[in-house]
Amino acid sequence: MIELVLFDLDGVLVDSEPISTRVLMAMLAEVGLPMDEVQAEQRFLGRSRGESVAFIEQQLGRPVPPDFVVRWQEQVFTALRQELKPVPGIAAALDQLTVPYCVASGSDPARIQLSLDLAGLLPRFAGRIFSAAQVAHGKPAPDLFLFAARSLGAAPARCVVVEDSLPGVQAGVASGMPVLAYAARNPAALLAAAGATPFDDMARLPGLIEHLS
Numbered sequence: 001m002i003e004l005v006l007f008d009l010d011g012v013l014v015d016s017e018p019i020s021t022r023v024l025m026a027m028l029a030e031v032g033l034p035m036d037e038v039q040a041e042q043r044f045l046g047r048s049r050g051e052s053v054a055f056i057e058q059q060l061g062r063p064v065p066p067d068f069v070v071r072w073q074e075q076v077f078t079a080l081r082q083e084l085k086p087v088p089g090i091a092a093a094l095d096q097l098t099v100p101y102c103v104a105s106g107s108d109p110a111r112i113q114l115s116l117d118l119a120g121l122l123p124r125f126a127g128r129i130f131s132a133a134q135v136a137h138g139k140p141a142p143d144l145f146l147f148a149a150r151s152l153g154a155a156p157a158r159c160v161v162v163e164d165s166l167p168g169v170q171a172g173v174a175s176g177m178p179v180l181a182y183a184a185r186n187p188a189a190l191l192a193a194a195g196a197t198p199f200d201d202m203a204r205l206p207g208l209i210e211h212l213s
Contacts, residue, residue, distance in 0.1 A: 009105035046165025089202030102128035140170035
């Protein structure tokens with residue numbers, strides 16, 4: 001039986017990825033590393049802020065400006081407050097789940113709290129929010145999913161991960177958990193090749209989880 005469902009945040013619970021990608025593209029152009037939307041999503045979706053900054057500095061061959069991270073977060077938060085919505089169908093899907101669930105996100109705790117609050121989902125996850133800031137290695141390492149499962153007393157083999165990015169799928173597979181992949185912004189074939197079961201409609205999610213049970 002499934003004991004716990006671990007949800008990614010961005011792109012699974014909240015429709016934040018187009019917003020955050022647009023902000024990041026503008027920030028990258030400022031520091032001399034322009035990317036189009038496809039490139040930015042391929043490089044950064046599913047990655048923690050720390051990993052993203054390390055990659056940017058590697059590509060630039062120099063540190064980012066001292067205020068880069070602060071301004072990046074401020075601009076993302078401003079855009080989220082203006083535009084963020086829940087992923088279509090996620091509230092109804094959560095209503096149908098009969099097993100405990102939590103958030104396990106590569107985002108920092110402040111962004112997780114804000115995003116869930118803006119989307120009207122925060123009360124559903126109270127006390128069950130986990131961030132990559134709590135573990136040594138973010139996705140695609142399995143650390144976050146294993147930490148969340150251990151914290152809530154669930155065996156990894158009796159958990160299921162709901163993801164949408166390649167690093168997230170890889171992290172779930174590495175943790176030994178079955179992975180369901182919401183294929184909204186990444187090709188279903190890519191996610192399936194990484195070991196996930198893709199789906200394209202949140203209305204299907206409760207049935208997929210029930211089938212795993």
